[in-house]
Amino acid sequence: MDRKKILLVDDSSTVLLMERMILSKHEYDVVTAKDGAEGVEKAVAERPDLILMDVVMPRMDGFEACRRLRQQDDTRDIPVIMVTTRGELASVESGYASGCNDYVTKPINGLELLAKVRSCLGQ
């Protein structure tokens, strides 16, 4: 089975390290970006199979980054999972409106994250 590549976008080193540890031991290749703008650039350059996108970030937030990804031919079909501290309905709706496929809430639950990653990757 081909190793899938996942782009992690978060301004928190703690979250990036946590996500990397959870995903790397399940044989996913991981690349990271520290904000939405860098996330869009990395998505174009790296063509990941999936993106985990934080919402609140400097320079460009996750919703805007997701909208930009959906506007580009190269990236419009890449599944995006929003990772957010905001579990409220309004925030979730904003995420879906920006084009995300799913969301997980912080603190991250490893099993939930893996289940959603596998689901989005069709595994």
Added chain:
Amino acid sequence: MSERLREVISSLRSEQERLASGVRPAGALRGAPSAPGDAGELERRRLASELALAREAVSHANEERDRLRARVEELETERRALSDDYVAAQERVTGVAQLFVALERIHRGRSRADVVAAVQEIVINMIGSEELALFERRGDALGLLKAFGVDPGPLHAIPLGEGIIGRTGATGATWIAGRDPSEPGDPELTACIPLRAGDELVGALAIWRLLGHKPVLDDQDHAVFDLLSAHAGLALQLRAPQDLASDA
């Protein structure tokens, strides 16, 4: 047993077809008495014998079915147990990874500001609260190092022993909301953790409301509290105090 059942069913089908076509059984042709009553009696006995065999076969088949059902239930129970073990193992692995990440973040920073930022990230992303304050012990009071999501005004200096935060700083006992119902609480405070450098009490970490989708603290949160208590204070002590530009 299913093979035997198939043979019996096949035999019954052959007999049914033979009777339908009006052919007499071979034994009836060879026997001397060819009276219709005798032939009927023989046929009845033969069919009764076949029926008994079929019933026996069905009985065995039912036993086999019950045995297989019981085995399927056993396997399903085993599958559920394995699934539960997998989930528990994954949770433990995630928990250990979380503690490793917290430890790495606390000690990786070169300055006190890095340590404070690490503690803030850990509380937000691992504990699940966006309301916290970090204090260090200054003489007979706790001085505010960082407040996030709460009004820093009343928190700049808390005398040791005063209120939940001051008591935590004085006694070194972790305070968790609801743990001791007889103790006076703060309706918004969730936890207050003493910070240590070895045996010395050097500060406290107060955490107010948890995020809406995280209603209670769990065992893993307590493990993170223990780690913060043992390591955040030490990390702050080991870094020069003047490099923290107070943004409290």
